[in-house]
Amino acid sequence: MPEHADKHIGTHLRTIRKRRGLSQKALADASGVSVSLIRQLEQGTVEGTRMETAHKLATALRVTTSTLLERDDDPQSSATTEAWRPLQLAVQVAPLAGTEEPTVQGVSAILPDVRRAYFSNRLTELTTLLAPALRDADALGDEPAARALRAHLLQIAGSVLTQVREFDAAETALQRALDDSPDRLRAAAVITTWSWLLVRQGRLRESRELATRWADDVEPRMSRATPEELAAWGWLLLQASAANLRDNRRGEADDTMRLARSVAVMTGRELPRGRERLTTWGPVTVGYKAAERHIVLDQPDRVIAGARTGSQQASTEYHRHRLDVARAxxxxxxxxxxxDVLVSINAAAPEWLASQRYAQDIMGVVVEQRRTLTPEMRELADALSVPL
Incomplete structure (x- = not known):
């Protein structure tokens, strides 16, 4: 499971465990989480744990995962690294007046390069392009074309900042993107990214409520729904399902996933990334998300049995699916x-893989459980900054 429970959960864990009358050993037996990790979490000697672990503990304690993750002081994400500082500033700080006024046409001319870098997972190049493009877009005023362009760039920024765990800046970018969204399709696309951000932060209740509310609002009339309307609705359903599943709301998760599958069938084909969407949509994409569900439900054999190895190899959705296969x-x-799976991803998208905490976790498991490491394993661990 890729997301992390970045907040300390120890206080809630200890309180609920004692309320249940369970020893740390009894909770370990019920959850499958080691006694030593439970002890470290309760003592606050580790800074967080994988969402997968939080989910197992919550299931054993018969509470929602949100109950373990919520805390009053709501700390921000870790300090911004220098690599992402220009993008964070472009999102969060108003630009200074320049000597030349940018134009919609000029900024629009940069957008194809930004999208190519984003879809190719060339994150360093993307930051170099995106930060100045956002600065110029901020100076374009409030004409509809300017707002649409700015919303698109801000959504890309929000997605990238979420990937690299700059959550505060990501939320600012997505709030601004929603404010600038010129129509419901763009707004729905932004909400899909925002719901994913909330899951990454462990804010599961907020994520499912946001995605569910918007899915209800944008549900199209089936007799005349366009493919883009179906895609917008379907992705919101997928996000609602993912948040519900992680929050131990299995029935709601199953219901929304079934509906998403039906929407994919109605779409009838796999839609490539479009003008409004940063993602593909269709039966293949829903299949990727089904594999993610099997990881959450501790069914790795089903992930491997249904692994897709030849579809959409250039897409982030495909790489994300392959991480689930590696985890399985x-x-x-x-x-x-x-x-082998991680090496194949690294060959196709090294910058993207290096930014994925999920990949680091998977490689960390390999390092921990293997008695000896092959040269290839050592090289991959170095690429992912996993200590040996």
């Missing part, structure tokens, strides 16, 4: 196979 292999102690 580690869950079955198939470390060589897991490394």
């Amino acid at each position: 292999h580690t869950m079955m102690r198939q470390h060589g196979e897991a490394v």
Whole structure:
């Protein structure tokens, strides 16, 4: 499971465990989480744990995952690294007046390069392009074309900042993108990204409520729904399902996933990324999300059995799916196979993979469980900054 429970959950964990009359050993037996990790979480000696672990603990304690993750002081994400500082400033700080006034046409001319860098997972190049483009877009005023362009750039910024765990700046970008969205399709696309951000932060209740509310609002009339309207609705359903599943609301998760599958069938084909969407949509994409569900539900054999190895290899959705396949292999102690999958992703999208905490977790499991590491494993661990 890729997301992290970045907040300390120890206080809530200890309180609820004692309320249930469980020892740390009894909770470990019920959840499958080690006694040592439970002890470290309760003592606050580790800064967080994987969402997968939080989900297992919450399931054993019969509470929602949100109950363990919520806290009053709501700390911000870690300090911004220098690599992402220009993008963070472009999102969060008003630009200074320049000597030359940018134009919609001029900024629009940069957009194809921004999208190519984003879809190719060239994050360093993307930041170089995106930060000045946002500065110029901020100076364009409030004409509809300017707002649409700015919303698009801000959504891309929000997605990238979420990937690299700059959550505060990501939320600012997405709030601004929603404010500038010229229509419901753009707004729905922004909300899809925002719901994902909330899951990454462990704010599961907020994520499912946001996605569900918007899915209800944008549900199209089936007799005349366009493919883009179906895609917008379908992605909101997927996000609602993902948040519900992680928050131990299995029935609601199953219901929304079934509806999303039906929407994909109604779409009838796999839609490439479009003008409004940063993602593909259709039966293949829904299949990727189904694999993610099997990871959450501890069904790695089903992930491997249904693994898609030849579809949409250039897309982020495909790479994200392959991480689930690698995780499934580690869950079955198939470390060589897991490394093979990571190596293939690294060959296609090295910058993207290096920014994925999920990939670091998977490689960390390999390092921890293997007695000896092959040269290939050591090289991959170095690429992902995983200590040996």
